[in-house]
Amino acid sequence: MTGQPLPGFRDFFPKEHSALRSIFQAWREASRRSGFSEYEGPELESLDLYKEKSGDEIVGQLYHFKDKGDREVALRPEMTPTFARMVASQHRNYRKPIKWFSVPRLFRYERPQRGRHREHYQWNCDVVGEKSAAAEAELISTLCLGLSLLGLGPKDVVVKISDRSWWDSFLAKHGVGEKEKPDVLRILDRMEGSTPEQRKEKLGVLAGPVEDAWEGRGGDSPALMEVRKGVEALGYGEWCETDLRVVRGLAYYTGVVFEVHDRSGKLRAVAGGGRYDDLLKKLGGEDLPATGFGMGDAVLAELLREKNIQSVEPSAAEIFVVAEAGEKAMGLALVGQLRRGGFCADYDPGAGKLGKQLELAEAKGARWALLVGRESAEGKFGLKELATRRQVEVRWSKGPDGNICLEPNPGEWAKVVGS
RNA sequence: GCGGCCGUAGUUCAGUUGGUAGAACUCCAGAUUGUGAUUCUGGCUGUCGCGGGUUCGAAUCCCGUCGGUCGCCCCA
Numbered sequence: 106m107t108g109q110p111l112p113g114f115r116d117f118f119p120k121e122h123s124a125l126r127s128i129f130q131a132w133r134e135a136s137r138r139s140g141f142s143e144y145e146g147p148e149l150e151s152l153d154l155y156k157e158k159s160g161d162e163i164v165g166q167l168y169h170f171k172d173k174g175d176r177e178v179a180l181r182p183e184m185t186p187t188f189a190r191m192v193a194s195q196h197r198n199y200r201k202p203i204k205w206f207s208v209p210r211l212f213r214y215e216r217p218q219r220g221r222h223r224e225h226y227q228w229n230c231d232v233v234g235e236k237s238a239a240a241e242a243e244l245i246s247t248l249c250l251g252l253s254l255l256g257l258g259p260k261d262v263v264v265k266i267s268d269r270s271w272w273d274s275f276l277a278k279h280g281v282g283e284k285e286k287p288d289v290l291r292i293l294d295r296m297e298g299s300t301p302e303q304r305k306e307k308l309g310v311l312a313g314p315v316e317d318a319w320e321g322r323g324g325d326s327p328a329l330m331e332v333r334k335g336v337e338a339l340g341y342g343e344w345c346e347t348d349l350r351v352v353r354g355l356a357y358y359t360g361v362v363f364e365v366h367d368r369s370g371k372l373r374a375v376a377g378g379g380r381y382d383d384l385l386k387k388l389g390g391e392d393l394p395a396t397g398f399g400m401g402d403a404v405l406a407e408l409l410r411e412k413n414i415q416s417v418e419p420s421a422a423e424i425f426v427v428a429e430a431g432e433k434a435m436g437l438a439l440v441g442q443l444r445r446g447g448f449c450a451d452y453d454p455g456a457g458k459l460g461k462q463l464e465l466a467e468a469k470g471a472r473w474a475l476l477v478g479r480e481s482a483e484g485k486f487g488l489k490e491l492a493t494r495r496q497v498e499v500r501w502s503k504g505p506d507g508n509i510c511l512e513p514n515p516g517e518w519a520k521v522v523g524s
Numbered sequence: 525g526c527g528g529c530c531g532u533a534g535u536u537c538a539g540u541u542g543g544u545a546g547a548a549c550u551c552c553a554g555a556u557u558g559u560g561a562u563u564c565u566g567g568c569u570g571u572c573g574c575g576g577g578u579u580c581g582a583a584u585c586c587c588g589u590c591g592g593u594c595g596c597c598c599c600a
Binding site for chain 2: 165212213467
């Protein structure tokens with residue numbers, strides 16, 4: 106018996122799954138309210154799709170294998186290549202800007218760590234075909250809306266906004282060639298938390314100007330200002346900060362980039378994204394401007410836990426029918442009818458003593474217990490609110506269609522019991 | 525790929541200088557067949573992560589391995 110999932114994979118028991126669902130719900134709700142449409146692609150893609158974008162080194166980090174048709178395939182590590190392919194093939198059928206989102210489950214073969222497993226869900230939002238800063242503003246405000254639906258606010262998280270193109274001209278001005286650029290950007294990407302001495306050692310003559318830039322003396326980025334203006338107008342100005350230290354490791358970003366961090370700075374980035382105007386073309390598609398972000402469930406869940414924001418576990422049943430031994434048939438008839446009527450109804454299949462049934466009702470989290478006893482012959486059931494232990498009587502009668510009519514009906518129970 | 529800590533019942537853990545394993549909670553069943561938060565009684569489960577070594581004897585010491593966790597490396 107193997108009692109554990111594979112390394113880096115997670116089981117979601119009802120409680121954890123409930124927390125996961127509430128995250129999904131916030132993501133989807135924020136996306137739809139913001140005018141994004143949901144799409145989905147295959148979990149399994151050809152290995153080449155990822156090699157094209159990231160080079161052969163990526164292969165070591167993928168779950169990949171040969172299928173029975175001898176194709177090299179990989180579980181998707183990210184959504185962007187799939188998204189790019191889908192957009193490239195059909196974009197003429199959609200008015201621009203295309204605003205799509207997805208909540209894919211992604212896989213990476215790497216060492217599991219805090220907030221990073223071998224499998225996770227990631228909220229992806231992308232805008233294609235919009236060159237202006239409005240695209241970034243849309244994405245950032247959608248992202249903030251999503252976080253706020255989960256109970257997080259600007260006191261908990263911060264959207265750090267930066268600009269790759271600003272860094273491009275900065276590096277050009279200081280004589281960094283195209284070839285060294287990626288390396289320098291990578292160094293900058295993880296300079297946070299380093300001491301001025303360490304920076305000096307790694308950056309050499311660049312250390313001074315970089316220091317200035319970080320302190321806000323590096324001059325303005327028009328694109329970044331535009332984005333901030335847009336986000337501000339949409340009502341999320343206080344969530345954002347300009348922070349040129351954010352450069353993002355990925356090579357393909359071309360413009361404004363951003364990351365969401367918890368205010369305490371303890372956790373990994375909750376989300377990250379930016380403009381990738383050349384990527385769609387590079388992946389063999391059309392030359393379309395694009396911006397997007399991704400937000401994983403793992404770090405987010407950790408942040409929610411840290412902030413003590415817990416989703417309420419919905420009970421498995423709203424109404425629990427408790428029947429005396431001689432009234433089982435009536436009990437089942439009620440259960441079936443309540444279910445058809447749109448209520449969540451459950452009962453004790455073992456149907457032991459009433460006390461046991463009530464215990465089960467409470468353990469299952471039901472709000473009401475409908476007690477079917479010998480009074481049912483006189484047209485009466487007991488109705489009990491489990492939490493308050495208050496009990497009243499409800500009347501029932503057979504309707505013309507043979508259905509059991511409850512008086513009052515379940516929608517009015519809360520009023521009748523008076524809690 | 526590298527390093528720290530950890531791995532004992534379903535769960536959380538205890539286990540003293542090495543002497544063949546315990547508690548709490550959960551779960552199941554009951555306290556004379558109509559009402560559950562307390563109480564009482566009884567019951568279940570462990571190859572003490574796995575493999576090897578030292579020893580008369582290992583949950584305990586040593587090595588390896590797998591898994592977990594945290595931090596690096598790398599990277600979304």
